[in-house]
Amino acid sequence: MNSFDLVLNFFKQGGAFLYPIAAVFAIGLAIAVERFIFLRRVTSGNKRLWAELAPLLKSGNISKAMQVAEGTDSALSTIMRYGLSRMSTARRRDDIEKAMEESLIEVIPRLEKRTHYLATLANIGMLMGLLGTVIGLIRAFAAVASVNPAEKASMLSASISVAMNNTALGLGLAITLLLCHMYLETKTTELVDSLEVASIKFLNSISERRQAVPQPATAAAQARTAEQILGNARA
Secondary structure, eight states: OOHHHHHHHHHHHHOTTHHHHHHHHHHHHHHHHHHHHHHHHHHHHHHHHHHHHHHHHHHTOHHHHHHHHHTOOOHHHHHHHHHHHHHTTOOSHHHHHHHHHHHHHHHHHHHHTTTTHHHHHHHHHHHHHHHHHHHHHHHHHHHHTTSOHHHHHHHHHHHHHHHHHHHHHHHHHHHHHHHHHHHHHHHHHHHHHHHHHHHHHHHHHHHHHHHHSOOHHHHHHHHHHHHHHHHHHHO
């Protein structure tokens, strides 16, 4: 008997509850695969975007950096657009930082979307497996009550074995989906942390750039000081 026949026989003996449990399992796996692909795509997109933005920010080419950020729809581009657009009106670092924090609040729900469904589906599948087992045991005891006493033991053990298929599938579903949920939660947390690090690097780059450029008032004061020194030297 090959693997396909074993699975088919498992579902035939397990009863009707195995089919909705399998449907829940399929939905959970579909969500897990979709989230995994999405997070990988976002992570790679963020890395490519930062590789392009970092030298532009360091050189002070803000207009080009804005064009690069607007050319993609990654999570990092949303945060960078908020920060770059705020730079034109804000003079303080805190104002730019607040704008980027607002964008991060907007981005995080997109990263966490549908991931929490996995824990819910795991609980539903496990409870459905237990319910299927209980109903199977009820039917088994009802059937055993009307058979020959010599056959009760063998029939009861066979019925219990079949009823336990529901619990086995439900627990297998729950363990698999909970592991997927834990993995995706970890990847999402790492991605959010990387966005926060990129925001801090952006702010530091802007602050260093502004400190390197002399302010008009400072330049004027330096010019007046130089004139005074020359005047004193001539006197």
